[in-house]
Structures are given as C-alpha cells and as structure tokens.
Amino acid sequence: MNKYDIILDVCKTGSFSKTALNLNYSQSAISQAIKSFEEEMGFPIFKRTNTGVVLIPAAQDVIDSIGVISQEQDKLKRISDALTKSETGLVRLGLFFSFSIAYLPQMIKAFKQRYPQIDFKIFIGNQKEIFQLLSQGSIDIAITSEQSVLDFSYERIIKDEFMVVLPLEHPLTSKPAVSIYDLKNTQYILSGEKFAYEIGAIFKSAEVEPAHFLELYDEMVALKFIESGFGVSVFSHFFLSSIPNHAKVAIRPFKERYYRHLVLATNNAHFISASSQLFLAFIKKWLIENNIL
Secondary structure (H helix, E strand, C coil), X not given: CCHHHHHHHHHHHCCHHHHHHHHCCCHHHHHHHHHHXXXXXXXXXXXXXXXXXXXXXXXXXXXXXXXXXXXXXXXXXXXXXXXXXXXXEEEEEEECHHHHHHCHHHHHHHHHHHCCCEEEEEEECCHHHHHHHHHHCCCCEEEEEHHHCCCCEEEEEEEEEEEEEECCCCHHHHCCXXXXXXXXXXXXXXXXXXXXXXXXXXXXXXXXXXXXXXXXXXXXXXXXXXXXXXXXXXXXHHHHHHCCCCCCCEEEEECCCCEEEEEEEECCCCCCCHHHHHHHHHHHHHHHHCCCC
16 A cells, blocks of 8 residues: 555545545545554644545645655656566556547557556546656656657657538538638637647648637537537547547548648656556557557
8 A cells, every 4th residue: 555645646536435446445544544644744634524635735745745756656666667677567658538449448458468467557638738747757658649749759650630520511511621711711619739739730821710719628528519500620530530429510621631640659858667668569569460550
C-alpha cells in the first residue's frame, strides 16, 4: 500500500470510498492510511464532510510535495525495471479517445498475453493535455497528432484525413466534396481543439474565419449539435470512423484534401522504462500485423 498514492487519489476524488474502489483497497484501509499520515504530520490535511472529504487549503503545499515524491518513486521503479531488463513494470500511455476506442483494447490484450506482468496507466486526452503530460514526464509514450509533438522524438503511424461534418438537411450535402471556402459563410461549431493545431492551420492558410456561436469541449456532444442543425464542423476521419453510429450527420471530404499524421512520440528528456520501450516496439509490430501501418 502506497500512502502517497492514496492521499493523491483522495484529493482527486474527495471520497474514501471512491479511492478504495480505484485502488482496490477496503475503505477502512484508506481511512487508516489517511489517519496515520495526519498523525505523522501532526495536523489534519482533509476536512470530513457529509458528502466526503475536502482538502484543507493550508495543506496544499503538502499535496504538492507528495506529488513530487510520488513521481520520483515512479521514476525509481522504472529505473529499476530498465536496469534489471525484467518483463515487469508499468507502461504510462497518453492518447486520443479515437485511438483508444479503435485499437487499444485489442492491442493491450495481445501484449498482455505475452507479458502478463506488465501493467498500464492510461491517460485519454486532447492534443494539449497529451503534450503537457509528455513534457512533464507523466507519460512515457504518446499517441497523438504530429503537430503537437514537433519538439519530441516521434514516428508517423497513421495518415488521417480531415472531413466536413454537416446536418443532413444542409445545402452543402448536395456536393460530393466541400471547399474550405464554402465554410466562409456557414455557422461553425467549435469543438475539441477548436482552431488550434491542424484545423486552425487549415482555416488560416485559406484566410477563412467561419462565424461561430457555440464552443464545445466534447466532440461527441458537438456531433449531436450538428445532428440537430446548429451548424457544421471539421473532424478527422479516424475519429469519425471510431464512432460510426453516434450521430445522424452527413460527412464530406474537402476538395482541397487536408491531412494530419498520428504519431508515436516519446520525450528523450525523461527516462523511459524497459516495459514502455517493449510496448513501443510492440505497437509498431501490432499495427503492421493488422495492416494498419
């Protein structure tokens, strides 16, 4: 039982019972670990409430220090794994929702059949979040868009085309392909990365600024708004193919044809465990064997 992991998780969940479920401990064990740490420190770090616990503001410095200690403990474990060349350890992976839906379960299942002692810590996020995690050394491997990791070591794996997504009754659905300039006078829905990275570069290169009144963080929700006729947007083909029945919308390619590349990225400034190096090589092999790469 790692008391630091317990404290950090309780800080995140605000609940002993949720942390117990997350870390597979009993609730009493979680409570005892927190109590023991508070006695060790000489003051409480959580305030008990009717709905759970909240961090005492004065204890934020304690949590920050515990976060650093936890990261260093992880680093020591990964260094030990690499030095012993053992087929055990932890793979810390950050990737897009779409890739996790399309390939990750099958990929990890095949990997675990060969290396059952290797565990995974998986972060699902957008390009900005994955970039931050990779920069901080919080993940070992990123599966993301090339544009967001130009400062790191990376290898292209999938060429992904951008598509225009429209309500079924939209006038542009009559066209087999839509020009970027067709979107100049349409109502656009901002979602996910909004106008950052490749999508932003597409509009900027064409000097097109579509009008918009909706900004949605979640692309799944954005698709439902498009289905209801609120506007149009641009998504990657890979994302759309990972959720084919989520919304009733029309999908058209651009006349100009715009693409991005999904990549495997690592940060050479941070140590990468042997287990992560093993999985990195396995990803490429699995993609080739399944005719994806």
